[in-house]
Amino acid sequence: MKSTNGNAIIQQFESWSPKKIACMEDDPIGLAIGTLNKDVSKVLVTLDVNEQVADEAIAKGCELIIAHHPPIFRKLANLRTDTPAGKLYEKLIKHDIAVYAAHTNLDVAEGGVNDLLADALQLENREILEKTYHENLMKLAVFVPDEFSETLRLALAKAGAGHIGDYDACSFSTNGQGRFRPLEGADPFIGEIGEMETTDEEKIEVVFPKSAKNKVLKAMLNAHPYEEPAYDLYTLAVEANVMGLGRVGTLKEPMTLERFAEHVKTQLNVPRVRVVGDINRLISKVAVVGGDGNKYIHAAKRAGADVFVTGDMYFHVAQDAQSIGLNIVDPGHHVEKVMIKGVAEKMNKLCTEANLSVEFIQSEINTEPFIFI
The missing domain is CATH 3.40.1390.30 (NIF3 (NGG1p interacting factor 3)-like)
Incomplete structure (x- = not known):
């Protein structure tokens, strides 16, 4: 091979x-x-x-x-x-x-440990339990001659700009006129040295995660016909690429805590689980954290989980979970x-x-x- x-x-x-x-x-x-x-x-x-x-x-x-x-x-x-x-x-x-x-990067990653555990438990309507990472969005506004606008839009989209949720290649455009005068030493794409020039231009606006800044700017500069493109760059307060630890989701059908414990044993292939709570209580919403999730019992409760599936549960933390009405199923750390x-x-x-x-x-x-x- x-x-x-x-x-x-x-x-x-x-x-x-x-x-x-x-x-x-x-x-x-x-x-x-x-x-x-x-x-x-x-x-x-x-x-x-x-x-x-x-x-x-x-x-x-x-x-x-x-x-x-x-x-x-x-x-x-x-x-x-x-x-x-x-x-x-x-x-x-x-x-x-x-x-x-x-x-922990594999714990947080989409499709990583916690998603794999949520898949095994057949959780639907899945969300992040505890946000641990995000990037701020940036916005690029660049001015380009009308006849080159589509080429530039495509280059920016290929570099990852304009990706919003389940949509890509998103952009916004406005039309206007650009004015400039090339000086000695310039090599103008449009216009003559020393002469004022007015040309029809399009302002293209796209957003992208901050980590993509260098890639997006390089794509813009490579695709732009001007020797010195005019552009604005902003940092936005909007968050992107939100990721986190643990997952919370719902079961297809509610089941008792006792039956859910059996479900965990079967789906995660473990011989025994430790359970905290009323085994007759109906379970619908489930939080899961792979490994040691002791410090996330309150996050699970805030998320509205009926039960929290995690390993290495400490005695006193189990008592705390019991006091706030959160059921626990501990299948051990090794389910990772x-x-x-x-x-x-x-x-x-x-x-x-x-x-x-x-x-x-x-x-x-x-x-x-x-x-x-």
Whole structure:
């Protein structure tokens, strides 16, 4: 099988789950071990990286691992190969296997961990539970001769300007007259040196996320016929690309908390769940946060959720949830394993569309530390 540079693979991953949307301070995301500056033909996707996962990567010929949980969560004081962690890092390095971690950025990303959990629970009318990221919109107003307006509009749309909700290529135009006098040294597209010029022009206005500013301006300058285009640039108070942690949605049909708990067990493939609340209460609206969601019980309550599905629920937080009338179903932290299949399928699609030759393999190692008896 042909191989692809590791940087090109991660570039595709970060087009979907960029580092900037991570919502935990100093989240150790990105390349944790090894190098991406090498050929990669196979990528192993896993929730965690332990020695068994490393052995699996070696056996399957993978040069790169993409994991949800960072293998190095805190800064290392030393790197001793006579410790379990040091032995793991040594094995990965000796076999030239790079490890890339996508933690809270993958939680927040559209189609990431929390959407995958919401999909599994079959939630409808889905919304973000807790907003953690947004960009401000910017507006570009550019003046162009009438006969070049359509060309410029198309170039701006191709660069991502004018995308509003479920619509793209949005713009607004007004017509008027532009006046200018070319000076010595100019190379005017219209007019003569030293002579006043008046021409029919169109003012085109488009909005775009702030992160697209450089791309949009470059497209405008490349498509504009003038040597020195006239344009205005504004930062707007309007938010764009709103993203966040957790999801809240509704069940197709209400069910009792007891039946819903069974639904969670079946859909998330877990043998046991912990439940807080009246098992006979009807459940319609559900909030979910993958991993440890203890600090989001009040967000779930504000969102109108009847039940909150999350892992690692603390005793006193469970009591707090009970006191505010919020039911809890705790299926454990390990349900984030849904990302293994989800990431592998998403990355296969992205890399195929980008004509990158690489295979994404789903880890078969169970990294759940708990045994349910």
